Amino acid sequence: MKAIGFKSSLPIEEKESFIEFETVKPTPGEHDLLVKIEAISVNPVDFKIRQSAAKDTVLETPKIIGWDAAGIVQAVGEKVTLFEVGDLVYYAGDITTPGSNAEYQIIDERIVGRKPKSLTIEEAAVIPLTGLTAWEILFDRIRISPEKDKGKSILIIGGAGGVGSIAIQLAKNIAGLTVIATASRPETIEWCKNQGADFVVDHKDLITSVRNAGFQNVDFILDFVDTNSYWDSMVELIKPQGHIASITGSSDPVALNKLKSKSVSFSWEFMYTRSMFQTDDMIEQHNILNKIADLLDSGVLKTTLKETYNGLSAENLKKAHQLLESGKTIGKIAIKF
Structure with missing residues (x-):
């Protein structure tokens, strides 16, 4: 599968601040979903981790980041009960696992919600985190x-x-x-x-x-x-x-x-606490995402999407990170695959 990552923490203007590469499509564990990602969003946590995760070093394997995604469930682990193959989902991920800047991602079902029916895939992708x-x-x-x-x-x-x-x-x-x-x-x-x-x-x-x-x-x-x-x-x-x-x-x-x-x-408040420490109430993030989806579908809430780039590419991620790093972002940026 195609993925975007980095081997070293470089300024975003540098050619290899993001690189495109091929890697093996992951296999879901017992409680995991394999999601074919159709849109992602970027957040300040993305550039902060890009700037610090490989400082003064060169990683052997590129690090995949990204913590907002919407897509379709392609496969499920044997103990999954909340979703089925074909379901449309959205989620913010887990900071301890490979991120969403890729064609496919493994994600624990307890931190995944159903995609709001009334939103486009990119409108949904900007909401979870x-x-x-x-x-x-x-x-x-x-x-x-x-x-x-x-x-x-x-x-x-x-x-x-x-x-x-x-x-x-x-x-x-x-x-x-x-x-x-x-x-x-x-x-x-x-x-x-x-x-x-x-x-x-x-x-x-x-x-x-x-x-x-x-x-x-x-x-x-x-x-x-x-x-x-x-x-x-x-x-x-x-x-x-x-x-x-x-x-x-x-x-x-x-x-x-x-x-x-x-x-x-x-x-x-740290949104990753529940998944990072596998807290007893980790499934609350599934519940919250479903509540938010209901509120979006009923018109009580609206998407915060401001700008969309088309295509999973190093270039689009660089543009999104540059805008975030400027501190001038309004609302959210999505990248539609």
């Missing part, structure tokens, strides 16, 4: 409840990005929150409004812009950009007994002591 991340951070980490939290305020830092785009929709349409999203360019401001944000504020002067929007403090904050860069602003803006959650990680320690006087909670 960001949809799972946004759902988990809202409902598993902060544990927001539409019944008790409806009408409360949430600040989403990085509203026009892939995760921010779907988080706005979930926070507004499912949780019933008042959504404040950050954006600074006319096109990103418009995008956030189209996703359902009630207010769009400027991250360059976060405290002032949030307060100018009429909020002295907010109940919840989601950080999708840079934990430490916004930490003092988040500490200032969060309400006493509020909750801050982040997906971005930090190379420096986070000053959690600054939250003590307000009794504020803080959570990390």
Whole structure:
């Protein structure tokens, strides 16, 4: 089968930052699906791993990355119960196994959902990683409840990005929150409004812009950009007994002591935790993806696809990674095979 990978962590402009190669089509294990991939998407995690996984070395076998895909089930393992050959599926994958930048992929059925019927294959492919991340951070980490939290305020830092785009929709349409999203360019401001944000504020002067929007403090904050860069602003803006959650990680320690006087909670969200550690509730990602598919099919949520490239090629992956690395991406990019 054809695959795209890399042997060394090179700048994306370099000729061999991605290479096309042939490899053996994998065989599914007991709980696995073999999926013929028809579309993929790219996420910041892709370029971060490309930049670090083979630094100062040359791998013997090219590393295949990619963590968003939609396609058709071609074969199933002997203990598979959730899917059959011919099913259309979508998923975000497992960071510990070969990725989706290939014609075929093996994937554990417990982290796979049915493809939304109303979406094209490329519209579906952009949803899984960001949809799972946004759902988990809202409902598993902060544990927001539409019944008790409806009408409360949430600040989403990085509203026009892939995760921010779907988080706005979930926070507004499912949780019933008042959504404040950050954006600074006319096109990103418009995008956030189209996703359902009630207010769009400027991250360059976060405290002032949030307060100018009429909020002295907010109940919840989601950080999708840079934990430490916004930490003092988040500490200032969060309400006493509020909750801050982040997906971005930090190379420096986070000053959690600054939250003590307000009794504020803080959570990390990492979408790969369940598959990486084979948690007891790993099948929840299957359930969440199916819930999101239902919400997309009923029109409660909409795809966040912004741009599509045609064809599985090193060139298309380079273009997608370059755009992601620029930090100017709006919504999601798909590559249709």
